[in-house]
Amino acid sequence: MSTPPIQWYPGHIAKAERSLLEQLKKVDVVLEVRDARIPIATRHPQIGQWLGNKERVLVLNRMDMIPAGVQQDWRTWFQKQDDTAYFTDANHGKGVEAVSRAAQALGAKMNQRRRDRGMLPRPVRAVVIGFPNVGKSALINRLLKRRVVESARRPGVTRQLRWIRISDELELLDAPGILPSKLTNQQAALKLAICDDIGEAAYDNQRVAAAFVDLWKELSEAAPTLIGSGLETRYGLSPSGVTGETYLAQLAEHRYQNDVERAARQLLNDFRKGLLGAVPLELPPAAIAAEGQGNPDERAEERAEEKSGEHSGAQ
Numbered sequence: 508m509s510t511p512p513i514q515w516y517p518g519h520i521a522k523a524e525r526s527l528l529e530q531l532k533k534v535d536v537v538l539e540v541r542d543a544r545i546p547i548a549t550r551h552p553q554i555g556q557w558l559g560n561k562e563r564v565l566v567l568n569r570m571d572m573i574p575a576g577v578q579q580d581w582r583t584w585f586q587k588q589d590d591t592a593y594f595t596d597a598n599h600g601k602g603v604e605a606v607s608r609a610a611q612a613l614g615a616k617m618n619q620r621r622r623d624r625g626m627l628p629r630p631v632r633a634v635v636i637g638f639p640n641v642g643k644s645a646l647i648n649r650l651l652k653r654r655v656v657e658s659a660r661r662p663g664v665t666r667q668l669r670w671i672r673i674s675d676e677l678e679l680l681d682a683p684g685i686l687p688s689k690l691t692n693q694q695a696a697l698k699l700a701i702c703d704d705i706g707e708a709a710y711d712n713q714r715v716a717a718a719f720v721d722l723w724k725e726l727s728e729a730a731p732t733l734i735g736s737g738l739e740t741r742y743g744l745s746p747s748g749v750t751g752e753t754y755l756a757q758l759a760e761h762r763y764q765n766d767v768e769r770a771a772r773q774l775l776n777d778f779r780k781g782l783l784g785a786v787p788l789e790l791p792p793a794a795i796a797a798e799g800q801g802n803p804d805e806r807a808e809e810r811a812e813e814k815s816g817e818h819s820g821a822q
């Protein structure tokens with residue numbers, strides 16, 4: 508039997524979960540950050556259970572990495588699930604003010620409840636959580652309007668704990684909570700790996716890059732105008748009619764002296780840097796429907812998965 512494409516280090520996963528649970532104990536509100544390119548895969552299946560009754564604000568970061576029309580379709584899709592998605596570009600501070608206002612509004616609600624019970628109001632305590640590398644530190648720095656947390660390209664750089672006051676109504680833990688990236692859903696895990704949101708895990712670049720091309724093709728068939736022709740434009744090679752594995756071999760032959768590993772790394776890096784265009788790896792049903800294509804069964808499955816997860820915790 509061949510090895511699975513992604514392998515996690517059990518010690519790292521257990522440690523991430525322990526420190527996340529510690530952080531969650533201290534807060535009233537959770538700012539859950541997901542990657543706008545993969546808003547479904549970056550929803551941890553256990554999130555509802557971890558959040559319990561805590562209020563949460565849903566942030567879809569890296570909005571600059573998907574087309575504006577797809578953002579709008581996701582917004583509508585989340586609204587239909589009785590949820591509100593706040594899109595941000597934490598690198599440039601876009602959309603961050605709205606996230607701050609949403610967290611403070613939840614704080615006002617909390618203080619009303621405190622007053623009703625004869626207690627004094629206090630600032631709401633919040634923490635930013637999400638998978639590795641989704642932009643948590645960048646978002647914290649933007650919320651605080653200064654740099655308190657290291658934001659780096661390598662996953663897994665954030666540590667230690669302090670409260671930082673954003674306003675009279677809101678305090679933030681300066682260290683984000685990192686969601687353990689171990690997922691039983693291999694397709695979702697592959698998307699995390701493609702987007703570099705997987706943290707301390709070992710994976711086979713060539714299998715991940717081939718899976719990326721296969722996914723690209725699948726999405727191109729469902730929504731050609733949204734995915735675009737970034738692969739062909741950048742490498743002079745079209746993925747149509749070949750498997751991801753063959754595409755990678757052709758790319759290696761065409762550009763990298765048959766070095767398939769180098770081709771795989773380059774392909775993944777180019778995507779992660781946005782050099783293949785603003786390409787979403789998951790699409791809301793409306794985006795697919797607008798192009799009159801797609802796989803309705805898969806969409807229904809995604810909807811059901813999101814719904815059951817969002818409602819399993821008392822949110």
Ligand SMILES: Nc1nc2c(ncn2[C@@H]2O[C@H](COP(=O)(O)OP(=O)(O)OP(=O)(O)O)[C@@H](O)[C@H]2O)c(=O)[nH]1
Pocket residue numbers: 568569570571572595596597598599637638639640641642643644645646657658659660661662663664665683685
């Ligand atoms: N294009 C784009 N890049 C972003 C955005 N937000 C963060 N980044 C970049 O993504 C990388 C990771 O950002 P971080 O803020 O360190 O992510 P993190 O979630 O704190 O990462 P860990 O500490 O590894 O869990 C950095 O290179 C950021 O500059 C965004 O909205 N758009």
